[in-house]
Amino acid sequence: MSGGGELRHHTPGDPGLVVVGGGVAGLRVVQTVRQEGYTGPVTLLGAEPWLPYDRPPLSKQVLTGDLALDATGYHPASYFSDEIGVDTVLGVTATGIDVARHRLLLADGDALPYRALVVATGSRPRRLPFVSPADGVHVLRTREDAARLRQDLARAGRLAIVGAGFVGAEVASSAASLGVEVTVVETAPTPLVRAVGAVVGAELARLHTDAGVRLVCGKAVTGFVGRDRVEGLTLDDGSVLEVDLVLVGVGVVPDVEWLQDSGLALDDGLACDDHLAAGADAVYGAGDAVSWPSARLGRRARSQQWTTASDQGRHVGRVLVRGREEAGPFDHDLYFWSDEYGSRIQGFGATAGEAVVLSRDHAKGSFLAGFRAGDVLTGAVGVNAPREFAAVRKRARTDDSWQAATQHLPPLDVPLPAGADR
Ligand SMILES: Cc1cc2nc3c(=O)[nH]c(=O)nc-3n(C[C@H](O)[C@H](O)[C@H](O)COP(=O)(O)OP(=O)(O)OC[C@H]3O[C@@H](n4cnc5c(N)ncnc54)[C@H](O)[C@@H]3O)c2cc1C
Structure with a gap:
C-alpha cells in the first residue's frame, strides 16, 4: 500500500506524475501538486481532443444557447504550458497499467513511465439494451x-x-x-x-x-x-x-474496464482506500471513476458529482506531496447541485430514504428537507433555499444532532406531515 509523499522531492531523471483523464478531477490533481510545491514533470493525458472543460453547463446553458461550447474550457493552453508547467497529451487513450514496472500503457502501443499515477477517467453514459436507430437517439x-x-x-x-x-x-x-x-x-x-x-x-x-x-x-x-x-x-x-x-x-458507469488486467481491485469503479490510494505502488484514483470507503456514509461510495471529483483531485494532490499522514483521509460531505426550470437544487450527505420537510415557502417555490437516522441529521436537500441549506450544512459539520442542525430555520408556511418532527 502506498505511503503517499511520492512527489515530496524530485530527483533528476525521475518521470514524475502522470494523470489519466482530463476532467475536473485530473485538473485538480495537477494544479494541487504545483500549489504544494512539486517541481518535477507532470503529464495530463486524456482520450478527448480537448483541454479540461466543464461538463455541468452541457445540459444547461450550452443547450439553451446561453454559453458557447468552447467557453466551457477551464483554462487556455498557455495556462498549462506556461503557468503551471503541465504537459497535456490529448486524444490518447490509456489501455492498461503495468503496476510492477510503473508504466502506463497506451492505445498506440507506447508506454509512459511514471513515478506516481492517478486514474481520473470518470464515467460514461449507460446505454439501453436495445438496438437503436442511427439518428435521433x-x-x-x-x-x-x-x-x-x-x-x-x-x-x-x-x-x-x-x-x-x-x-x-x-x-x-x-x-x-x-x-x-x-x-x-x-x-x-x-x-x-x-x-x-x-x-x-x-x-x-x-x-x-x-x-x-x-x-x-x-x-x-x-x-x-x-x-x-x-x-x-x-x-x-x-x-x-x-x-x-x-x-x-x-445513469453512468465508471470508465475503468481498461484496468481489468492491471491487477487493481475494481469494486463499483477503481476501489481506493480512505486516502484514495488504489492498492498498487504509487497509484491513486479520483473522481467519478473511483469508489472509496466513506466514513460519513459508513460504506463504500462512488460519487457522480462535480464537487466530489474536484475535492478528490485536490486530496490526491496533497497526499502525493505531503504524504498520507499529513494529508489525512479523504473527508467530504457529498455535496451536489442541479439547475432545472430556473430552480437551484442542492444536496449534501446521505439523502436516500424518507425526508422530513423542514422549511417551505410556496411563494418562492422553495423548500428544505432533512434526512435523519435516529437523532442524527445525515443529509439535506434544498430547492431555491440556498441560505437555509447553507445554514443546515454548516451546523451539521460541527453538530449533526437532528435537534441542533435543524433548529431556528425560517418558519414553515405549511403544516408538517403527520408525525413529522423538526
Ligand atoms: C451533462 C452533464 C451535466 C452535469 N451537471 C452536474 C451538475 O449540475 N452538478 C454536479 O455536481 N455534477 C454534474 N455533472 C457530473 C460532473 O460533471 C462529473 O461528476 C464530473 O465531470 C466528474 O469528473 P471526472 O474528472 O471524475 O470525470 P470526467 O469529467 O468524466 O473526465 C474523465 C476524462 O477521462 C477520459 N478518459 C476516460 N477513459 C480514458 C482512458 N482510458 N484513457 C484516457 N482518458 C480517458 C474521458 O474521456 C474524460 O475526458 C454533470 C455531468 C454531465 C455529463
Missing part, C-alpha cells in the same frame, strides 16, 4: 454529444427523455425553454427516488409538470420505433410514444 457526456443534441433540438418538435435523473431533468428543462414538447419516462414511481427518496422526488416531479413537461412514471421503455431515424419509444404497457428525438439519461 442521444446520450450526453461530452462536448460532441452536446453539439449533436443542440443541433437536433433546433429542429425537433417532440423530445422523449428516458430517465428522470439530474442530467435528464436538466435537458428536459433546457428543451422546454426552447419550445420543444418534452416527455420524461421514468421506471420508478417518482423521479430520483433512490437518490433522494419519495418526498423530495415528488417535489422534483412538480418542477417538471409546472413547466408543462409530461412526466410518465412507473413505466419502462421496451424499445425504439424507427429504423434509420427514431420515430418513437415503446413502453411496457404496450403504448407507443411518438417523438422526433430521444435522450437516454439512465
Whole structure:
C-alpha cells in the first residue's frame, strides 16, 4: 500500500506524475501538486481532443444557447504550458497499467513511465439494451454529444427523455425553454427516488409538470420505433410514444474496464482506500471513476458529482506531496447541485430514504428537507433555499444532532406531515 509523499522531492531523471483523464478531477490533481510545491514533470493525458472543460453547463446553458461550447474550457493552453508547467497529451487513450514496472500503457502501443499515477477517467453514459436507430437517439457526456443534441433540438418538435435523473431533468428543462414538447419516462414511481427518496422526488416531479413537461412514471421503455431515424419509444404497457428525438439519461458507469488486467481491485469503479490510494505502488484514483470507503456514509461510495471529483483531485494532490499522514483521509460531505426550470437544487450527505420537510415557502417555490437516522441529521436537500441549506450544512459539520442542525430555520408556511418532527 502506498505511503503517499511520492512527489515530496524530485530527483533528476525521475518521470514524475502522470494523470489519466482530463476532467475536473485530473485538473485538480495537477494544479494541487504545483500549489504544494512539486517541481518535477507532470503529464495530463486524456482520450478527448480537448483541454479540461466543464461538463455541468452541457445540459444547461450550452443547450439553451446561453454559453458557447468552447467557453466551457477551464483554462487556455498557455495556462498549462506556461503557468503551471503541465504537459497535456490529448486524444490518447490509456489501455492498461503495468503496476510492477510503473508504466502506463497506451492505445498506440507506447508506454509512459511514471513515478506516481492517478486514474481520473470518470464515467460514461449507460446505454439501453436495445438496438437503436442511427439518428435521433442521444446520450450526453461530452462536448460532441452536446453539439449533436443542440443541433437536433433546433429542429425537433417532440423530445422523449428516458430517465428522470439530474442530467435528464436538466435537458428536459433546457428543451422546454426552447419550445420543444418534452416527455420524461421514468421506471420508478417518482423521479430520483433512490437518490433522494419519495418526498423530495415528488417535489422534483412538480418542477417538471409546472413547466408543462409530461412526466410518465412507473413505466419502462421496451424499445425504439424507427429504423434509420427514431420515430418513437415503446413502453411496457404496450403504448407507443411518438417523438422526433430521444435522450437516454439512465445513469453512468465508471470508465475503468481498461484496468481489468492491471491487477487493481475494481469494486463499483477503481476501489481506493480512505486516502484514495488504489492498492498498487504509487497509484491513486479520483473522481467519478473511483469508489472509496466513506466514513460519513459508513460504506463504500462512488460519487457522480462535480464537487466530489474536484475535492478528490485536490486530496490526491496533497497526499502525493505531503504524504498520507499529513494529508489525512479523504473527508467530504457529498455535496451536489442541479439547475432545472430556473430552480437551484442542492444536496449534501446521505439523502436516500424518507425526508422530513423542514422549511417551505410556496411563494418562492422553495423548500428544505432533512434526512435523519435516529437523532442524527445525515443529509439535506434544498430547492431555491440556498441560505437555509447553507445554514443546515454548516451546523451539521460541527453538530449533526437532528435537534441542533435543524433548529431556528425560517418558519414553515405549511403544516408538517403527520408525525413529522423538526
Ligand atoms: C451533462 C452533464 C451535466 C452535469 N451537471 C452536474 C451538475 O449540475 N452538478 C454536479 O455536481 N455534477 C454534474 N455533472 C457530473 C460532473 O460533471 C462529473 O461528476 C464530473 O465531470 C466528474 O469528473 P471526472 O474528472 O471524475 O470525470 P470526467 O469529467 O468524466 O473526465 C474523465 C476524462 O477521462 C477520459 N478518459 C476516460 N477513459 C480514458 C482512458 N482510458 N484513457 C484516457 N482518458 C480517458 C474521458 O474521456 C474524460 O475526458 C454533470 C455531468 C454531465 C455529463
